[in-house]
Amino acid sequence: MPVIEYKCPSCGSGMTFDSTTSMLSCPSCGRKDNIEQLPDPLKQQVFTEDEVREYHCESCGAVIVTEPETSATTCSFCGSAVVLSDRLSGKLAPQQVIPFAISKEEAMAAFKKWCRKGLLTPRGFMTADRIQGITGMYVPFWMYDLLNNIDVRGRGTKVRSYRRGDYQYTETDHYEFYRKIRLNYVRLPIDASAKMDDELMDKLEPFPYDQLKTFKTPYLAGYIAEKYNYTSEQLTPRAREKTMPYIESYISSTVSEYTTVSYADKQIDTTVKRANYVLLPVWMVYYNYKGKQYTFAMNGQTGKVVGKPPLSKGKMAAWFSGVSALSFVGLKILAWLWGGVFL
Structure with missing residues (x-):
């Protein structure tokens, strides 16, 4: 069957x-199973990428409708966690996964704490009481090993200035370099x-x-998972671009001994040694503030939150006023120290 559900052997x-x-956990009776010791049904079934199938929940029989990219979700009728195995096999099978280390409750608490730290965000936003939803999602990544x-x-120059008698001298030496x-x-x-943005x-x-683990489907149970839209070949240019800075x-850093540097030739040959398909844990937080939705993401392992919150015009004005006042006071002090006057 293309739908995988994990039923508790103790209570069902x-x-x-x-x-x-x-571990794989049962919320009803508390049973916990070691994922590494569970058989992986994907190793026993082979599906093709182009198969078109109708998914049915094995718990209640309801039809499961998902977007083509979804590979794990929950039944909207009974809430059962399901994994769509035909979207995780063959070329679509991830090689590794980093499991979630932060629960939904912990993610919610961490996000609220993050909101309260906003120095320039409106007070209404800092209360974090307008969270529309929070979703645990395994996001598909290609993980590259690159050889450059x-x-x-x-050409580089080394400039040295020195004084001899009444004269100031500047000496410039010219060099050619190769790295x-x-x-x-x-x-x-x-x-x-x-x-994903x-x-x-x-x-x-x-x-x-x-924390990378060999991929097994139980890690996805209870979360949403997406399959990749872009192949590793399609994203290789972006990987190269990301390393350029x-x-x-x-x-x-290799020519830092020179005062000035000009490059005559620069050849960068990048080879992809390896590109692994992995799933990484992300909590997506959707927040409504004054009728506008803001989207934030949280690292499902470290708790790091990223996103662009709204800014308070009043707080920004006060902050800039404070900076201006400090600058003014600083200039007054410098003028006094130098024996001058600053009006």
């Missing part, structure tokens, strides 16, 4: 992944979902990659 209730214990071979040629650099970037995550997902980093910074 639906089981879900417990982020606190990292870099050849750089250019051959080899840079490896490992576990570079690029989100592969068309729904790339900037928002980038800001959620870093994830604790030591770090590469440029490293190149600059």
Whole structure:
């Protein structure tokens, strides 16, 4: 069957992944099963990517309607956690997953605490009492290992100034330089979902990659999971672009002894050594403030919150006034120290 549900062997209730214990848990009788010891039904069934199937909840028989990208969800009628196995097999099968470490209750409390820290947000927003919904979602990422071979040629100068007698001298030495650099970037995550905001997902980093587990379907039970929209080949240019600021910074560090630098030639050859399909845990928080919806994301392992909250015009005006006042006082003090007058 393409729909996988995890029933408690003790009482028959639906089981879900417990982020606190990292085990499959039954909310009715409290039974907990070690996921690593459970058989994975995906290893026993093979589906093709193009199969069109009608999904039915095995608990209540209701038809499950999802968007094409969804690979795990809950039945809207009985609430059972279901995994759509045909969307997680073959080329669509993730290689690894980082499980949730923060429960829904913990995520809600952490978000409210984050709201209260907003120095420039309106007081009404800081109360965090307008949360429309919070959803635990496994977001698809491609995780790249990149090898960069870099050849750089250019010219640099070293400038030295000194005084001799009544004269000030400036001495400039000119050099040619060559740098051959080899840079490896490992576990570079690029989100592969068309729904997710790339900037928002980038800001959620870093994830604790030591928590990566070999993918098993029980990790998804009780959460929503998406399958990738973009292949690793399609996202390789973005992976290269993401590393460029770090590469440029490293190149600059190798010629930092020069006063001025001009590059004659810069060759950067990037090779994809590996691209693994992984699922990373994200809590999506939807907040309504004065009729406008704001979307925030929380790292499901670290609790880091990212997003753009509303800003209070009054607080911003007060902040700028405070900065201006401090600047004015600072200038007055400097003028007094220098024996001058600042009006």
